[in-house]
Amino acid sequence: MKALALISGGLDSSLAAYLVKIQGIEVIGINFRTPFCCCEAAKHGGCAAKDAVKFLKISLRMLPIGEEMLGIVKNPRFGYGQGLNPCIDCKIMMWEKAKKLMEEEGAKFLVSGEVVGQRPMSQRRRIIELIEKESGLEGKIVRPLSAKLLPPSLPEKEGWVRREDFLKIEGRSRKVQMALAQEIGLTHYPSPAGGCLLTDPGFSRRMKDLIEHKGDFSLKDIEVLKIGRHFRLDSGIKAIVGRNEEENKKLEFLLQGKECTLQVKGGKGALVVLEGECSEKDISDGASLAAFYSAHRQDKEVEVTWKNGESEGLVRVEPGKRGRML
Numbered sequence: 291m292k293a294l295a296l297i298s299g300g301l302d303s304s305l306a307a308y309l310v311k312i313q314g315i316e317v318i319g320i321n322f323r324t325p326f327c328c329c330e331a332a333k334h335g336g337c338a339a340k341d342a343v344k345f346l347k348i349s350l351r352m353l354p355i356g357e358e359m360l361g362i363v364k365n366p367r368f369g370y371g372q373g374l375n376p377c378i379d380c381k382i383m384m385w386e387k388a389k390k391l392m393e394e395e396g397a398k399f400l401v402s403g404e405v406v407g408q409r410p411m412s413q414r415r416r417i418i419e420l421i422e423k424e425s426g427l428e429g430k431i432v433r434p435l436s437a438k439l440l441p442p443s444l445p446e447k448e449g450w451v452r453r454e455d456f457l458k459i460e461g462r463s464r465k466v467q468m469a470l471a472q473e474i475g476l477t478h479y480p481s482p483a484g485g486c487l488l489t490d491p492g493f494s495r496r497m498k499d500l501i502e503h504k505g506d507f508s509l510k511d512i513e514v515l516k517i518g519r520h521f522r523l524d525s526g527i528k529a530i531v532g533r534n535e536e537e538n539k540k541l542e543f544l545l546q547g548k549e550c551t552l553q554v555k556g557g558k559g560a561l562v563v564l565e566g567e568c569s570e571k572d573i574s575d576g577a578s579l580a581a582f583y584s585a586h587r588q589d590k591e592v593e594v595t596w597k598n599g600e601s602e603g604l605v606r607v608e609p610g611k612r613g614r615m616l
């Protein structure tokens with residue numbers, strides 16, 4: 291008997307897959323990679339889901355969901371959570387994809403690490419039921435961590451898995467999960483906070499601004515949103531300020547010289563990028579930001595060079611923050 295388990299790399303999804311695997315079920319992990327993934331491992335070029343399946347000794351299918359995710363973030367049918375996280379729509383999409391994969395793989399059911407009452411938006415009992423219904427998976431998802439608090443799923447009713455061996459965890463405390471992890475030797479797992487940038491208040495603010503100002507944003511815009519300080523200038527165009535050499539390089543790479551760039555004369559300090567058609571006033575505002583985020587912040591006047599396509603020049607400005615920081 292085969293089952294597919296959604297593996298985020300977090301503690302709950304690993305334990306859920308484990309609890310099914312030890313019942314003799316062949317478990318295949320699935321991981322959905324969104325443009326908003328931000329676990330600790332990803333920051334260092336790793337992947338928490340890969341670490342998890344290594345521990346579980348199961349295979350992993352990784353599915354990128356970039357463009358579809360953007361569509362949902364722009365216009366979620368079931369709204370946002372506390373940040374700009376459209377969790378209900380996102381889960382429905384993931385389960386729909388998992389359902390397709392389940393049929394392709396000849397698996398009998400799906401496994402989720404969801405815990406009743408753990409997350410305000412998507413893990414309330416009523417919402418869990420809604421998501422199952424909307425994705426056409428009624429009864430087909432086993433949730434080993436909270437199974438005893440939920441109506442029996444089809445695999446439990448049919449005896450494909452032993453319901454009595456599952457748990458009845460509810461709420462946000464992770465005590466039971468941590469004890470179980472220790473018991474089975476699972477020592478490395480990410481902290482519960484993080485994982486998705488859309489739940490981060492700062493990123494959500496920038497994302498909201500992007501939706502308001504650029505309805506047709508792309509995956510590249512999301513990558514830019516992850517870098518630097520962002521300002522909305524008085525004219526409405528956006529200024530992005532690199533926070534270090536690495537971010538300056540990333541910005542140059544992502545924008546490939548298509549935007550107006552500014553930097554203190556001599557090239558030391560933040561690179562400022564102005565997105566879109568910019569006026570003299572925008573260049574002056576961008577230059578003030580470049581001067582402010584350089585070693586010349588205390589100077590009365592600073593020389594800043596700018597480049598915009600074929601044109602380039604130099605302006606003298608007073609260092610200072612301009613526009614509204616996002």
Ligand code: SF4
Binds near residue numbers: 326375377378412
């Ligand atoms: S936290 Fe992010 S990835 Fe997770 S369900 Fe919500 S929107 Fe999707």
